[in-house]
Amino acid sequence: MSRILTGIQSTGIPHLGNILGAVKPAIELANNPSHESFLFIADLHSLTTVRDARILRENTYSVAAAWLAFGLDASKTVFYRQSDVTEVCELTWILSCFTPYPMLANAHSFKDKSNRLSDVNTGLFVYPVLMAADIILYDADFVPVGKDQQQHLEITRDIANSFNRNYGDIFVVPKAIINEQVMVVPGTDGQKMSKSYNNTIDIFLPDKELRKSIMKIVTDATPVEQPKDPDKCNIFKIFRLVADEIEIELMRKNYILGGYGYGQAKEALFQVILEKFKKEREQYNHYMNNKNELEIKLKEGAAKAGALAVKKLKLVREKLGYIN
Ligand code: ADP
Ligand code: TRP
Numbered sequence: 507m508s509r510i511l512t513g514i515q516s517t518g519i520p521h522l523g524n525i526l527g528a529v530k531p532a533i534e535l536a537n538n539p540s541h542e543s544f545l546f547i548a549d550l551h552s553l554t555t556v557r558d559a560r561i562l563r564e565n566t567y568s569v570a571a572a573w574l575a576f577g578l579d580a581s582k583t584v585f586y587r588q589s590d591v592t593e594v595c596e597l598t599w600i601l602s603c604f605t606p607y608p609m610l611a612n613a614h615s616f617k618d619k620s621n622r623l624s625d626v627n628t629g630l631f632v633y634p635v636l637m638a639a640d641i642i643l644y645d646a647d648f649v650p651v652g653k654d655q656q657q658h659l660e661i662t663r664d665i666a667n668s669f670n671r672n673y674g675d676i677f678v679v680p681k682a683i684i685n686e687q688v689m690v691v692p693g694t695d696g697q698k699m700s701k702s703y704n705n706t707i708d709i710f711l712p713d714k715e716l717r718k719s720i721m722k723i724v725t726d727a728t729p730v731e732q733p734k735d736p737d738k739c740n741i742f743k744i745f746r747l748v749a750d751e752i753e754i755e756l757m758r759k760n761y762i763l764g765g766y767g768y769g770q771a772k773e774a775l776f777q778v779i780l781e782k783f784k785k786e787r788e789q790y791n792h793y794m795n796n797k798n799e800l801e802i803k804l805k806e807g808a809a810k811a812g813a814l815a816v817k818k819l820k821l822v823r824e825k826l827g828y829i830n
Contacts, residue, residue, distance in 0.1 A: 510535060510683075511544035511646035513588065513637070516552050516565040520572040521706035522779075523691035523699030526747055528652075529576050531685065535650060536583045544584045544644055544811065545573070547804075550594070550636060554629040570800050571793035572710065575786040586807030588640065593815035597639040598632070600822060604668045605635050605661075614657055638662035642677045643815050650683040673825040691747060694723045696740045707744070709783050710790045720776045723768075730767035741771040749778045 512532060520529060536543040549566045556562045566587055578585060588594060610616060613634050619626050637658050641649055642665075649659055659682035666677040690698050693705025700706070707719050723740050736742040736758045746754050757774060760766035780787075793800050820830050 507540075507542055508647040509542045509544065509645060510648045510650065511546075511641060511644055511680075512650050513546050513548040513551070513640055514569055514573070516547045516549050516562075516569045518565055518701055519568045519708055519710055521699060521701065521708050522744070522748075523693070523706065525572070525576065525709065526691050527689050529573060532650065533573065533576055533578050537577070537579055539582070541648075542584075543582070544586075544646065545578065546584075546586045546588050546640070546807075546811070548588050548637075548640070550588045551633060554627060554633060567794065567797055567800055568710070568790075570804060571790045574793055574800070574803070575789035580803045580807060584807050584810045585803060586811045587804045590804065590808035591643075591812045591815050593812070593819045594636070594639045594643055597643050597819060597822065598636045600826065601639050601642075601665050601669070602632060602635050604665055604672075605638075609661055609664065610634060613661065614654075634658045634661045635665070638665045641680050642666050643818055644811065645678040645814075645818070646680045647678060648683050649680050650685065652688065653684055653686075656682055656684055676822060676825060689747070692740055692743050694719065694740065696724060696743075707779070709779055710787060713780065716779065717776050720772050720779070723772060723775075725768040728768075731765055733764040734761045734766070734768075736761040739768075739771070741768060741775055745771070745775045745778065748775070748782055753778060 514528075514532075532545070536545055547566050547569050549562060552562055552565065556565070570585075570587075573585070574580065610631055611620075615633055616626065616631050619630065634657075637655075638661060641659075641662050649662075651659060659680065663679050663681075666679045669677055670679070693699035693703055694707065695703065695705045697703055697705060707716070709716065711719065723744070725739060725741065728734050739761070742757060742761065745757055749757070753774075757771065761771075823830055
């Protein structure tokens with residue numbers, strides 16, 4: 507059976523864009539029994555930017571809580587925290603010695619920041635090697651990632667091949683699965699929803715704050731009584747991604763008829779989010795209030811992943827000439 511593996515950045519509470527664009531499709535893939543799946547929270551990668559222990563820890567919990575709330579089945583997927591399986595760090599060092607310097611210097615993740623080199627730590631430079639170790643430590647066959655990670659997968663393949671040329675076929679050379687038609691969820695200002703643009707709708711916030719973020723959605727100044735074009739409106743564009751067919755058609759009609767204000771549309775969006783994500787919001791809060799449950803699941807995942815990691819690393823060490 508083929509093995510699918512992917513890592514999730516732990517950069518904070520997942521917003522509506524993360525949920526619809528990444529979490530839901532990945533869970534569908536993970537829950538599909540036709541392959542084995544590994545999913546981990548890349549909290550070692552986070553250390554390249556996060557400098558606060560509490561934030562680092564909370565981010566991991568909130569990502570784990572969100573994935574579980576949206577239906578990730580931790581008994582079917584090996585779900586773990588990267589930093590719990592420290593073998594990956596040893597493998598990163600080993601793989602670094604098989605990684606040509608120019609390959610990393612050409613990585614977009616580093617190159618994009620190379621005009622401000624004083625801000626770049628070596629962790630950020632070595633980031634793709636840690637990612638390669640994440641993947642090949644577990645003999646992953648397929649790695650679903652966004653287009654922005656494609657180059658990191660090419661680097662991973664190059665590193666695995668380089669190692670295999672020296673020591674025999676030790677590593678599986680993974681293939682990327684790039685979803686070309688990724689959904690782009692617009693933010694409250696109409697640009698792509700992103701933490702870095704401060705335009706997110708955080709569906710896990712308490713009602714009052716969630717409502718506030720929806721009320722921030724930018725619209726034009728068409729008066730209430732006039733007809734409006736739903737397809738040009740940020741509220742409708744988001745509503746369409748959450749509501750069901752009948753609700754969408756009803757809102758479309760209301761826009762076209764006139765006498766329907768943006769305030770009402772925002773309220774409808776708020777209500778539909780509360781209703782559609784009721785169960786997930788409750789589950790998320792449950793996990794965030796019972797972190798011991800998250801810990802148990804993550805540790806169980808780490809035990810499964812760790813057993814494979816130890817075995818693989820042993821083989822690698824042996825091939826390299828180290829004594830186990
Ligand atoms: P952000 O831009 O908020 O920092 P990340 O870069 O951490 O989000 O993205 C995490 C995952 O969520 C990625 O797989 C990314 O493709 C997906 N994602 C982020 N924003 C959106 C969006 N607006 N629409 C669809 N998917 C998104
Ligand atoms: N770098 C990936 C991202 O930014 C996260 C990640 C870390 C990852 N290790 C991985 C993804 C291994 C796939 C496989 O989204």
